[in-house]
Amino acid sequence: MNVSLRKSARRTAAAALTLATAVSLAACSSDDSDNSGSSPASSSATDSFPVSVPTKFGDVEIKEQPTKVVALGWGDAEIATELGVQPVGATDWLGFGGEGLSPWATATYDKAPEILDTQTVDYEKIAKLDPDLILDVRDSGDGDTNKRLSEIAPTVSVPEDADGFTTTWDKQVEMISTALGEKAKGDKLVSQVNDRITEVKDAHPQWADKSATVLAKTSVEWGAYVKGDARADLVSALGFKPNAEISKLVKPGEFYVSLSAENLTKADSDVVIGFPIGDVGSIADDAQWKTLTAVKDGHAIVTDKELSNAISLGTPAAMLHALDLLTPKLEDATK
Template sequence: MKRAAIGLLTAILTASLAACGSSSTPATSDAPSGAGSAFPVTVDTAFGQVTVEKAPTRVVALGWSDAETALALGVQPIGASDWLAFGGEGVGPWAKGLYEKAPTILGTQELSFEAVAALQPDLILNTRSNLDQKTHETLAKIAPTIAAPKDVIPYGTTWRQQTELVSKALGKPDKGKELIAGVEKEFKDAAAFSGKTAVVGAFFGGKYGAYVPGDSRVDFMKELGFGTKKDVDSLAKGSFYVDISTEQLALLDSDLTVMFPIGGDAAVLKADPVLNGIPSAKAGHLVILEDKALSDAFSSGSTLGTSYAIKNAVPLFTAALQK
């Protein structure tokens, strides 16, 4: 699958809309407090090393959850892409109140480079993206651009990698380590599923599919101790998601099956006799994520969203497996 196609599929499967246009007057990024001595810093990315000469004050966050990551570090982007179509400030409820002024909302799949340049950024974050080199080269002409790390699939940057990249670029590596340690502790405290397997699937436009390792949703389950199904993983061809036909729905069977009703009504999944005929569903081990906030937190792959998902999804998993 071409990168552009992968990017488009990602946007669809997470219910994100290409968010062009803008909101209110852009805010000015908070300069990292006491970070002057941390600069210059050099960050290794998939497109080579990027040097940030001084503490950035006008940060534009384009990558998936880059804005939430910057906010968690105490920096308010002046422009950001709204990948999950939250509206408003372009971040989930777990990041509510972290902006003093709303950022200019930029596009996702249909990004306007002119709109980015008009904000006069001194740093661009694009750490979770489709890894398009031409896009990176264009952005790098506007301002130093922090791309994904090496050796990840499109949109495959983990929450740890994203936090490490962004915190280093912002001159806040210690704060980044603190955020990572906090989420790791939450995972450790909640990891009670060793020996169990889980499949994370989605339903969009009348079609089923499953996420595979390298996607934040599957990685989330692995952090909780779940294993994955090899017969699902083997279908992956350098992507984060595989299509599954109705005739193949048995592939979704596992100790726990988690389903995302993307852009639709969960009632459709509840009424599907084929899905509800797989063993995990019959045993009550099927969890359909009906709550959009929880589904989005699961998909966000940011430290803030991941923490929200741990607190709210784990009880659902525990209850299902106890049936």
């Protein structure tokens, strides 16, 4: 992914990964958290400590239940709150504002966290929060960043082979719930999403015979999301086959394939799902978009900001919301 797209995938998330029912995840609401006294980020953990979390940089041992958590990775803070733990510092990758939680999160903060920048890691500000655990589970996987964060507090970074924001949503929940001593709650969140995916997939067996492309347009170029990206992974989980032509262009470690105007036709599939990234206007009005056979035949979807953000965020609550929005659109596109 080029520099412009990398920055788009990192921060301008605000409207940019503006790429992503109102479903109750009551078991993960803020009622489960205990934020009294000097432990603003803690819950009554159900697991015993110490715990160990395998990461790209080795196993991270967490000796005691964390009481001051800083959550830096994409969606890390929202997952922590769904598990009953309220971070003292958090990032807002998609620019939701306020406390940084998405509109679909069922948990809230008793005390708003310090919102940290997503463009530059402010180590001094993080250190001042005096964390006893740092979550950086869905992020770039940069070694220097991990080294400096680990000097401040135990840092749970990306899993092996998950650089460049490619930590899968279920692995992210698993790692965070383990680190926080809430493995059972994490398993329940994963099961809720997987059960809903299975329900939708089983109701549409015909999708298994169809290919799909998750296509994005930025101010720079067109591109297709592939395995390792929350958008493409969700569509595949629903039964759709990946686009064979796009799959041939995938480079190791990348979740995005750049497409020139000349080879945009490679994106043609039985279903094409278009994501506008940033201020690019309406994809539906784009002349190149209209050249695709799937578009001409009525087998294409143009996502709006709500669906884009929900899929992109990839937290359990956001995934459930995205499924409710995406399913009827896929039904229409596959008639």
